[in-house]
Amino acid sequence: MEAKTQDKCLQDWFKIIIPNGIKYDKTWLMDSLRTHCRVPFTPVDFHYMKYGARFYVQDASVAAALEDANGEICDKENKKISIFVSPSPEPLCLQNKLKPEETEQLKLTMYKRYDSYQQCLDLQSLCFDPDLENHGIDIILNHRGCMSVILQIIKHNFPELLSLDLQNNRLYQLDGLSDIIQMLPTVKILNLSKNELSSVEEVSKMKELKLEELWLDGNPLCDTFPDRATYVSAIRACLPMLLRLDGQELPPSVVTDNHVPEIIRPCKESYQGSETLKNLVLQFLLQYYLIYDYGDRKGLLSVYHEEACFSLTVLFSPEDPASSSLEVYLKYNRNMKTLKDPDLRVQLLKSTKYDIVESLCTLPRTQHDLNSWVVELCVQTETMVYFSVNGVFKKVMEGKSQDFVRTFTRTFILTPGTNSGLYIVNDELILRNTRTEETQSTVFMPRPSGRPVLSLRQQEMVQTFSTQSGMNRQWSQKCLQDNQWNYLRAGQIFTMLKNQGKIPEEAFKPTP
Incomplete structure (x- = not known):
């Protein structure tokens, strides 16, 4: 032990490896390490790797203290966190630094x-x-x-x-x-x-x-x-x-908890069909598809469980001329009825969140029609929510959506995880061509009812929404009301409908 300590004293830099560190939030991990390390330290070049986290420290006493903390920290699942310490040359990020x-x-x-x-x-x-x-x-x-x-x-x-x-x-x-x-x-x-x-x-x-x-x-x-x-x-x-x-x-935010980008927090409702659970599922879908359609899909990494599974199935009929619009998805098709190669079936089943998101990033860009959605809650327990969503979408090429409309059915199984978030543990996507009646979606329209009395905050929201959307106050108020005065959701619905050309011109005319 004495020789080991002497060897470390000869070193300036040390590399710290946290196996499975990618599972943990950086702030929580660093705070935990500082709490259990008897010597103050500043991590250098913190990085998540494929299966862990890594950073450097420049002090032998810090390195020894971190090594002593090995196995002393437990995560929220009561699993001990390992800390591996090894001598290292100066990190590349600091080489050629200023004199x-x-x-x-x-x-x-x-x-x-x-x-x-x-x-x-x-x-x-x-x-x-x-x-x-x-x-x-x-x-x-x-x-x-x-x-x-x-x-x-x-x-x-x-x-x-x-x-x-x-x-x-x-x-x-x-x-x-x-x-x-x-x-x-x-x-x-x-x-x-x-x-x-x-x-x-x-x-x-x-x-x-x-x-x-x-x-x-x-x-x-x-x-x-x-x-x-x-x-x-x-x-x-x-x-x-x-x-x-x-x-x-910016308009008022509907997000009240800063530690919730894992899309949503789990609700504690215990009865099926509750209004809270319905809003939870709809909020999840809206935020998921906002990223999936318009954002960087790598941002979905925080939504999937470490060992989640994803599969894609295409219901494809070679005799149908319209089926050519689905050909781009065929190389991902895991339809066990037609796929005879067992090795390929295993390969096409994505079984870690990194493989899943990498696969999602290779799929064509899309534009989903929220008005077409049919959402069904299948099973709910204290530890699981299982639901499906059915609707239509178009493929987007060079920023413009194509004319071909396709139908999708997607089933999600969500379960609570660390940091009070919900994580996807199973994701199954089924694609097929669309029947004519499925392409017809409704557009929200103002109802000829009496005007309700609005609170001061609601009046401010209507004015802000009208300014940002370009719609008149009547249509802006209707959009907010239809979305239970959820400003973010109303904005997402407006954006989707506007991109699909489903908002009539009168919505943008001044209110008489």
């Missing part, structure tokens, strides 16, 4: 950009700053080592920072900036405008930061959504506490 004199010049430059009164740090166009260029200092914020130095300077010199402006710095990924969650939890305003971020997945790396205002305009990801309502919903799914986006106030 001490360069770090000092960077610190001086940042002091010039700091507003102590507003606790705001303006680092926009930092990579083009003349003070740094004149000293031959090349700042590349996409390099984790460079971003780490900046965050360390902020942590030690501006620890109460509230606003950070990083616009126009050529940022295309936020791996390095994600460390801000642990180092600078006070930040409430973050400006990432005019960078090169192309995916909402990058924004999701900030999900544990309690941001109130975010700026993203000028990034490629803003052009990946059909309209602002969908864009706002996708960003808000990552940052539920967000109050302003790109300088505009």
